[in-house]
Amino acid sequence: MKDRFNLYRFASPAVFYPLAGAMTPYFVAVSIVFGIAGLWLGMLVAPTDFQQGEGYRIIFIHVPASWMSMFIYLVMAFWAAIGLAFNTRLSGMMAQALAPTGALMAFLSLLTGALWGKPMWGAWWVWDARLTSELILLFLYIGYMALTAAIDDPRRSDKAGGLLLLVGVVNIPIIYFSVKWWNTLHQGSSINLAKSSMATTMLWGMLLMAMCFWMYSIAIALMRVRTIILERERHSDWVKTLLLAGDPK
Amino acid sequence: MLEADNLECVRGDRRLFAGLGFRLGAGELLYLQGKNGSGKTSLLRMLIGLLPPEAGEIRWKGATIKSDEFRADLCYLGHLNAIKEELTPLENLLAAAHLADEVLSEDEAMDALEQVGLAGREDLACKYLSQGQKRRVALARLVKEKRPLWILDEPFVALDVAAVNWLSGIISGHLQRGGLAVMTTHQLVDIPAGTVRELRLS
Amino acid sequence: MLKIITAVISRDLKLAMRRQADIVSALFFFIIVVSLFPLGIGPEPDLLRKLAPGVLWVAALLATMLSLPRLFADDHRDGTLEQLALAPHPLGLVVTGKVIAHWLVSGLPLALIAPILGIQFDLSTEGLVAITLAILIGTPALSGIGAIGAALTLGLRGGGVLISLLVLPLYIPVLIFGAGAVDATVTGLGGEGHLSLLAALTFASLGFAPWAAAAALKIALE
Numbered sequence: 001m002k003d004r005f006n007l008y009r010f011a012s013p014a015v016f017y018p019l020a021g022a023m024t025p026y027f028v029a030v031s032i033v034f035g036i037a038g039l040w041l042g043m044l045v046a047p048t049d050f051q052q053g054e055g056y057r058i059i060f061i062h063v064p065a066s067w068m069s070m071f072i073y074l075v076m077a078f079w080a081a082i083g084l085a086f087n088t089r090l091s092g093m094m095a096q097a098l099a100p101t102g103a104l105m106a107f108l109s110l111l112t113g114a115l116w117g118k119p120m121w122g123a124w125w126v127w128d129a130r131l132t133s134e135l136i137l138l139f140l141y142i143g144y145m146a147l148t149a150a151i152d153d154p155r156r157s158d159k160a161g162g163l164l165l166l167v168g169v170v171n172i173p174i175i176y177f178s179v180k181w182w183n184t185l186h187q188g189s190s191i192n193l194a195k196s197s198m199a200t201t202m203l204w205g206m207l208l209m210a211m212c213f214w215m216y217s218i219a220i221a222l223m224r225v226r227t228i229i230l231e232r233e234r235h236s237d238w239v240k241t242l243l244l245a246g247d248p249k
Numbered sequence: 250m251l252e253a254d255n256l257e258c259v260r261g262d263r264r265l266f267a268g269l270g271f272r273l274g275a276g277e278l279l280y281l282q283g284k285n286g287s288g289k290t291s292l293l294r295m296l297i298g299l300l301p302p303e304a305g306e307i308r309w310k311g312a313t314i315k316s317d318e319f320r321a322d323l324c325y326l327g328h329l330n331a332i333k334e335e336l337t338p339l340e341n342l343l344a345a346a347h348l349a350d351e352v353l354s355e356d357e358a359m360d361a362l363e364q365v366g367l368a369g370r371e372d373l374a375c376k377y378l379s380q381g382q383k384r385r386v387a388l389a390r391l392v393k394e395k396r397p398l399w400i401l402d403e404p405f406v407a408l409d410v411a412a413v414n415w416l417s418g419i420i421s422g423h424l425q426r427g428g429l430a431v432m433t434t435h436q437l438v439d440i441p442a443g444t445v446r447e448l449r450l451s
Numbered sequence: 452m453l454k455i456i457t458a459v460i461s462r463d464l465k466l467a468m469r470r471q472a473d474i475v476s477a478l479f480f481f482i483i484v485v486s487l488f489p490l491g492i493g494p495e496p497d498l499l500r501k502l503a504p505g506v507l508w509v510a511a512l513l514a515t516m517l518s519l520p521r522l523f524a525d526d527h528r529d530g531t532l533e534q535l536a537l538a539p540h541p542l543g544l545v546v547t548g549k550v551i552a553h554w555l556v557s558g559l560p561l562a563l564i565a566p567i568l569g570i571q572f573d574l575s576t577e578g579l580v581a582i583t584l585a586i587l588i589g590t591p592a593l594s595g596i597g598a599i600g601a602a603l604t605l606g607l608r609g610g611g612v613l614i615s616l617l618v619l620p621l622y623i624p625v626l627i628f629g630a631g632a633v634d635a636t637v638t639g640l641g642g643e644g645h646l647s648l649l650a651a652l653t654f655a656s657l658g659f660a661p662w663a664a665a666a667a668l669k670i671a672l673e
Binding site for chain 3: 294297298299300301317318320323325328329330331332333334336340344345347348350374
């Protein structure tokens, strides 16, 4: 082997662009497979809940979306830390590409939470600790996107956004525990997943849907990072040749 | 000794310069020249350590410039005056010295203000001074400045002939004491002492 | 280390004293916002007593936001921020000084006026003491966390609104423990636990936030 395998090579946008393009279809395909399996388990196989009826099935969207919204923020903070520590350009682009998906997941979690809450508790919104934290998480996503959008210089945008992500990730546990404490103090209504009655099929359904969302997030983030790369590197030679060739793959 | 090696500067989409290097020793002055947008100010900001270069390295006395020691040797005068409108010239000089960890007595500050022709104005808030007078307050910092490395961004702009001569005298004195200076300028001003080098950015 | 912090504080206080209108208008903003609530919800003393901690705290957060955009913007515009960044000591210490000065002119006046506003809301004596203590202990954290937002948005268009988006979610723990302290005192549970958590938040943010803000300032100055 002439070239030693070098991970840093993939940190170059010019190398990563075609790689991301090649990987995207696989993630899309895997996501669809997991999605079909998860929906089949969740909608058809899982038994009707004797208390909640059919309405509970929305948790197959709600729970995975909540998981992903938190997980994506952590991944963004991870990329931010890498970007600030090693000054790699791609890290900031990855964080920015993930943000809309993370915000979408947080929004989806809130929406499905509301849809679930109405038939179960008779109110669209209850100030439950988890829902409230999810709302604050959505605010954090919006703050990050607003900040990065307001800064024209991409490098400064990446760095400032990265710093905000790190500050946010340090604060999330503090916010979460304060909200939880606030919730118990005010004896607010709390949503309890009936853990004892959670059947194995339900758990599998949620896990499959989580995998589906995960793969979807990766696929969509890769597509978005490709657009960001093209936009930022539009003056570089490799993008110009790519565009002249007519097929930006 | 200030050394720069192989510096590269990219702003936005444009590469302003690459492979730029120089060495500057005691008593030497470096003139940076070039059109607007050629990267003069960017280079100055690299030299003071606020803008990390895309590639290359800057060393002061053989060590990195990312240190308190470097900043303790540095005096930077930007195109902004860095004076507070609400404070008087005297308070401005004293506060600037204080914040930069320099020793400056009230008498020395008064003396500096007198040299720049602001005697009698030292107790007037700077917002009541004219643009030229504000610039002189900023320049008054240089009178008692003992730090070896001066980096000046367009120090002669908007000064009358007498003030230009006075300032070139101050810079000469600094070079004679073995100081170093880097400055950008549009007009070439005769600095009587020291070795003058030129660097043209295109 | 202490020398540079006190130098920054004394300079910023001197500047603030020559521009007293700014301090006074933020204070009146606080007073007006708090006074609007009874007009919006009605004058029943029971209801007002229940709402007082939350209303006072939310108004305090907003009043703090009002002065944040100028925390670094003035120094940035006239070039003094560059000089501060070039001074031979860590920028985090300079920011610490600026945060303390910001609290002295924005947070401290709120704490001093809070008991008077509390009377408008028919708070008991213990409640008045608690709200004053809570605002006194909690507002330094607001100045500290706010400094990060102010530094990140330095020189951006729409910076003021942007700061609110970034900073207000991070203020939530301070709001919860600050208002909770008053609530717990009034209901006889004792607010010491809340107050000590509030103090912990303040110490943590005064320790960490200035360094994060300093890093953000360096990014903004590039």
